[in-house]
Amino acid sequence: MIRGLMGGVVLNRVARPAAKAIAKRTGLPAPAVSRALQVLLPAALAVITKRAAARKGRGGGHK
Numbered sequence: 031m032i033r034g035l036m037g038g039v040v041l042n043r044v045a046r047p048a049a050k051a052i053a054k055r056t057g058l059p060a061p062a063v064s065r066a067l068q069v070l071l072p073a074a075l076a077v078i079t080k081r082a083a084a085r086k087g088r089g090g091g092h093k
Contacts, residue, residue, distance in 0.1 A: 041068055041071060041072070042068070044071065045064050045067040045068050045071060046064060048067055049063040049064035049067055052067075
């Protein structure tokens with residue numbers, strides 16, 4: 031999870047508009063969607079970062 035005040039501010043700034051859009055389309059309550067995004071976004075970023083690092087470390091001469 032993202033720790034610290036700045037991490038929470040950045041995460042909230044990203045999650046709030048997305049939560050509003052998802053809530054509007056699905057009919058789910060916006061606070062519940064926002065909480066779910068605050069849990070899922072750091073996990074998704076960790077996976078993407080890990081895959082990018084693995085891809086970069088393969089070698090093969092590609093940048």
